[in-house]
Amino acid sequence: MCLLLLKKGAEAYLHKEIWYSKHIIRKQRIKKDYRVSELDWTLRVDRTVREANLLRNAKIAGVPTPTVYEIDKRETTLVMEFIEGQRIKEILDELNAEARETLSRQIGTLIGRLHKNNMIHGDLTTSNMILTETGKIYLIDFGLGYNSASIEDKAVDLHLMKRALESTHYRVTEEVFSKILVGYQEEVGSSPMKEIYDRMESIRKRGRYLRVSQKGELTHVISGNQQYR
Amino acid sequence: MLCIGLEGTAHTLGIGVIDSNGKIYANVRSEYVPKSGGIHPREAAQHHTNVFASTLRETLKNSNLSKRDIGLIAFSRGPGLGPCLRVTATAARTIALLLDIPLVGVNHCIAHIELGRQISGFKDPLAVYVSGGNTIVSAYEADKYRIFGETLDIALGNMLDTFAREANISHPGGPKIEKIAKNSSRRFIWLPYSVKGMDLSFSGLLTAAVNRLKENESLEDLCFSLQEISFAMLTEVTERALAHTEKSEVLLTGGVAANKRLQDMIRIVSNEHDANFFAVSPDLAGDNGVMIAWTGLVQFLQGDVLSITNSQVLPKWSLGAAEFTRT
Numbered sequence: 001m002c003l004l005l006l007k008k009g010a011e012a013y014l015h016k017e018i019w020y021s022k023h024i025i026r027k028q029r030i031k032k033d034y035r036v037s038e039l040d041w042t043l044r045v046d047r048t049v050r051e052a053n054l055l056r057n058a059k060i061a062g063v064p065t066p067t068v069y070e071i072d073k074r075e076t077t078l079v080m081e082f083i084e085g086q087r088i089k090e091i092l093d094e095l096n097a098e099a100r101e102t103l104s105r106q107i108g109t110l111i112g113r114l115h116k117n118n119m120i121h122g123d124l125t126t127s128n129m130i131l132t133e134t135g136k137i138y139l140i141d142f143g144l145g146y147n148s149a150s151i152e153d154k155a156v157d158l159h160l161m162k163r164a165l166e167s168t169h170y171r172v173t174e175e176v177f178s179k180i181l182v183g184y185q186e187e188v189g190s191s192p193m194k195e196i197y198d199r200m201e202s203i204r205k206r207g208r209y210l211r212v213s214q215k216g217e218l219t220h221v222i223s224g225n226q227q228y229r
Numbered sequence: 230m231l232c233i234g235l236e237g238t239a240h241t242l243g244i245g246v247i248d249s250n251g252k253i254y255a256n257v258r259s260e261y262v263p264k265s266g267g268i269h270p271r272e273a274a275q276h277h278t279n280v281f282a283s284t285l286r287e288t289l290k291n292s293n294l295s296k297r298d299i300g301l302i303a304f305s306r307g308p309g310l311g312p313c314l315r316v317t318a319t320a321a322r323t324i325a326l327l328l329d330i331p332l333v334g335v336n337h338c339i340a341h342i343e344l345g346r347q348i349s350g351f352k353d354p355l356a357v358y359v360s361g362g363n364t365i366v367s368a369y370e371a372d373k374y375r376i377f378g379e380t381l382d383i384a385l386g387n388m389l390d391t392f393a394r395e396a397n398i399s400h401p402g403g404p405k406i407e408k409i410a411k412n413s414s415r416r417f418i419w420l421p422y423s424v425k426g427m428d429l430s431f432s433g434l435l436t437a438a439v440n441r442l443k444e445n446e447s448l449e450d451l452c453f454s455l456q457e458i459s460f461a462m463l464t465e466v467t468e469r470a471l472a473h474t475e476k477s478e479v480l481l482t483g484g485v486a487a488n489k490r491l492q493d494m495i496r497i498v499s500n501e502h503d504a505n506f507f508a509v510s511p512d513l514a515g516d517n518g519v520m521i522a523w524t525g526l527v528q529f530l531q532g533d534v535l536s537i538t539n540s541q542v543l544p545k546w547s548l549g550a551a552e553f554t555r556t
Contacts, residue, residue, distance in 0.1 A: 034495075
């Protein structure tokens with residue numbers, strides 16, 4: 001059996017293996033010595049099971065995800081399909097503007113599709129998106145995901161997407177995010193979109209996310225009643 | 230060159246003096262302790278006003294300097310409570326005019342990290358800055374400290390202090406909780422664990438903990454569990470930022486950095502990722518004037534000076550918005 005440690009992530013080891021003649025990823029959530037054992041065990045089991053469920057439900061909803069072949073609760077391990085492709089993180093900055101626009105819109109569509117089906121990814125970053133040769137985008141790593149119909153949760157999810165762009169793709173953040181919103185709106189419809197978008201803006205305004213330049217100008221658009229001295 | 234720094238973003242008025250080699254001449258702090266409840270901005274500002282002159286005198290006395298030796302003044306321009314910031318800024322402007330020395334405005338969060346970097350000797354750390362007002366995991370990239378993770382609602386220190394108040398634990402809440410937790414039977418009580426992507430949320434955890442307290446749950450076990458859960462949340466985000474940025478240094482600073490259990494947890498993940506770990510000592514990790522003086526000096530040497538007329542305070546000047554050229 002071919003066994004290759006693909007990635008030693010923060011919470012799991014990813015092994016690439018051949019499993020019944022299929023290319024698979026064995027994702028094992030590992031024990032963390034910094035946290036007490038009760039907390040550690042529960043978090044690992046919960047996330048393993050939740051991830052398996054969300055991967056399956058997302059696929060049913062039309063969001064490409066790896067197929068889950070096996071769940072091992074005792075080992076807090078998932079066996080799932082290996083997706084051949086490139087991480088969006090690696091290619092987003094390098095693409096030409098047109099290709100980046102198309103890709104961003106597609107990403108928006110997928111997020112919109114999850115949200116329309118009341119699924120929250122919980123960790124939307126470009127590291128968790130894989131572009132295959134056929135141009136399909138797969139979403140992976142649902143370990144922090146959950147089911148929710150709440151506007152707040154969807155808005156936080158989108159907000160985190162923007163935050164991830166700001167820290168990793170700061171040169172193209174605005175351009176990419178605006179296209180993500182276009183694809184997102186097409187999927188969820190304009191009325192839910194408005195509600196979610198407004199909430200996202202209000203999350204950004206909860207004190208910590210205002211962008212004020214050194215000259216004292218507000219660079220982030222805020223509504224009129226925000227006090228600024 | 231000697232720089233005097235004024236810190237006054239929240240409960241602490243701090244005045245410190247440092248020179249361009251990083252030698253600290255004085256670090257004097259006066260903390261406003263509310264009679265009840267949390268910080269009242271106006272009362273905190275009044276406190277800073279009342280103690281300013283004596284704190285300044287003590288600073289000069291401790292440093293064995295005369296005011297003529299000071300070549301530069303820096304002040305905390307934001308983020309923070311408006312009334313407190315304005316008191317400090319007014320004092321800074323007055324001193325700048327009286328002594329005829331240049332004025333520099335400093336971002337409070339950058340100051341915490343930059344002084345920590347100076348003391349630790351770290352070149353390019355992942356910074357974990359956690360206090361009563363901020364909970365931020367950040368790293369420097371292209372002219373800014375980029376925020377990887379932060380709280381979506383209240384700061385970790387604020388959460389601990391508020392819980393302490395609800396439990397009638399006297400000031401300072403955080404250190405008392407740490408002490409009480411040590412007497413716990415280590416019985417783990419489940420409270421909401423809330424990591425959202427790289428961000429954190431502590432308000433639900435606080436509410437749940439307070440509710441359990443009202444149900445007469447053991448205070449020791451609650452303090453223990455509250456620390457375990459909130460610190461594990463922060464450590465998880467730190468570890469993920471570490472895996473993502475692949476930094477080889479981790480700097481822990483801010484008032485909550487004094488907590489030994491938190492230090493242990495962050496040290497463990499640092500070791501796992503082969504990164505060096507440093508926790509800033511409490512007198513320089515909590516709010517202080519030295520960090521403002523040091524960062525002001527760095528900025529001044531790059532030609533960053535404020536005119537009095539453009540020196541208005543910036544209460545919402547977040548770390549992610551502040552441009553800063555690191556040396």
